[in-house]
Amino acid sequence: MSEPIRHIVFDIGKVLIHYDPNLPFSRIIPDETERRWFFENVCTHDWNLEQDRGRGWAEAEALLIDRFPEQEENIRAFRQNWHEMVPYAYDDSVAIMTGLIDAGFDVTMLTNFAADTFVEARRMYPFLNLPRGVTVSGEIGLLKPDVAIYERHANDFGLEPAAALFIDDVSANAQGARDAGWQAVQFTGADKLKADLRELGVAI
CATH class of the missing domain: 3.40.50.1000 (HAD superfamily/HAD-like)
Structure with a gap:
């Protein structure tokens, strides 16, 4: 009992x-295939989870921008548009x-x-x-x-x-x-x- x-x-x-990160990113990266690639390879679930563990956004963004410099604007857009993910x-x-x-x-x-x-x-x-x-x-x-x-x-x-x-x-x-x-x-x-x-x- x-x-x-x-x-x-x-x-x-x-x-x-x-919660859905696709909400702002359907506007930021309109192409569905490109957007899926971005979430699978750049701003991944595991990457975001480290911010939930306590890593600061500046460090998190810098790590990705170093690896994907051409994606800098999209990487920074994740935190900038977070409020749209929780509508x-x-x-x-x-x-x-x-x-x-x-x-x-x-x-x-x-x-x-x-x-x-x-x-x-x-x-x-x-x-x-x-x-x-x-x-x-x-x-x-x-x-x-x-x-x-x-x-x-x-x-x-x-x-x-x-x-x-x-x-x-x-x-x-x-x-x-x-x-x-x-x-x-x-x-x-x-x-x-x-x-x-x-x-x-x-x-x-």
Whole structure:
């Protein structure tokens, strides 16, 4: 029998707010084949993840510009147009989160996010200030699904791992939470999340 849920921890990107780097780049690099090459070879997922780990943008851009000098303008455009990559919130998911807060649950957030862009996200989406707190990977130099980031979050916010539920859209990140002794569900949409919460005895 699972421990009753007392702490609920939300991921942010693709759970509470939309994220898609193609949005500005469909304008910056209109040709789809060229754009796909750019994301597969220049501003890759792994490159961007290092900013989520704490690497500064100046260093990140310099590394790529050294290798792809002809792409300098496009490389710099990634950070310059970041706000266009997060154009809207998932209102139904946000309503679940705020409903849990209103119902008295202990709600926090745990996210892979660059430190500076998270500051911008908080200005764009004030509901990110409603939970009790947040662990931002870029501020502490740890990334999901490393067990250490979940342990750090639980320690910093006084969570009992067995009574903590993590909600993340990435299967590996949900598994990382389980490996740290938490309960976890993979987010695929608000309706499924409501059903998962009901199944775990969490009523909003």
